[in-house]
Amino acid sequence: MIKVNDMNFVRMIDKKDIKKEIKRLGKEINKEFKNDSVEVIIVLKGAFIFAADLIRQFRFDHNVHFVQFSSYAGTQSTGNIFEKLSLSADVKGKRVLVIEDIVDTGNTLEFFIKKLNEKGPKSIDIATLLFKKEAFKKEYTIRFRAFDIENKFVIGYGLDLNEKHRNLKHIYQLKGED
Numbered sequence: 001m002i003k004v005n006d007m008n009f010v011r012m013i014d015k016k017d018i019k020k021e022i023k024r025l026g027k028e029i030n031k032e033f034k035n036d037s038v039e040v041i042i043v044l045k046g047a048f049i050f051a052a053d054l055i056r057q058f059r060f061d062h063n064v065h066f067v068q069f070s071s072y073a074g075t076q077s078t079g080n081i082f083e084k085l086s087l088s089a090d091v092k093g094k095r096v097l098v099i100e101d102i103v104d105t106g107n108t109l110e111f112f113i114k115k116l117n118e119k120g121p122k123s124i125d126i127a128t129l130l131f132k133k134e135a136f137k138k139e140y141t142i143r144f145r146a147f148d149i150e151n152k153f154v155i156g157y158g159l160d161l162n163e164k165h166r167n168l169k170h171i172y173q174l175k176g177e178d
């Protein structure tokens, strides 16, 4: 257990399991895109560590881009999406893979997918490290998922608490949160 900002967090996913699961996911993604050229879009900030590990598994042709949105204040998703860094890449007719650290309500990706679709890509797939399946109420599909998790606040391995603690090696969940 660790204490962060007077809150107790318990280890939920060990770094060894993260590594193992990223290998598995990498193979699944390689199979899908083996003959393609892919525009890989990393959603900052949370996904930067996961994406750095995941893309090093890739064995297909790809370019890397970054976008940034914000929806959280403290431990709660606010529902209002702000675009902080927009996509500059031309994705018309291209296959797109979006990399996220966590899909919670799905609001952020819904907002982004709508914008992406206006640019006419050939396909859009999503890869996420964490998926809160009980919180997710959207129509679109999250095709590549490393871990399905409970609806609890998590930090570490890129995920923050008020912009801190992204460097934790394991993933931790807030203790006693219901």
Ligand code: PRP
Pocket (backbone or CB within 6 Å): 043, 044, 045, 046, 047, 069, 070, 071, 072, 077, 100, 101, 102, 103, 104, 105, 106, 107, 108, 109, 160
């Ligand atoms: C997190 C995460 C996703 C989004 C998921 O970003 O990286 O983009 O929230 O939540 P949702 O499915 O309910 O929309 P955050 O706003 O915390 O920004 P950060 O990645 O820069 O920390």
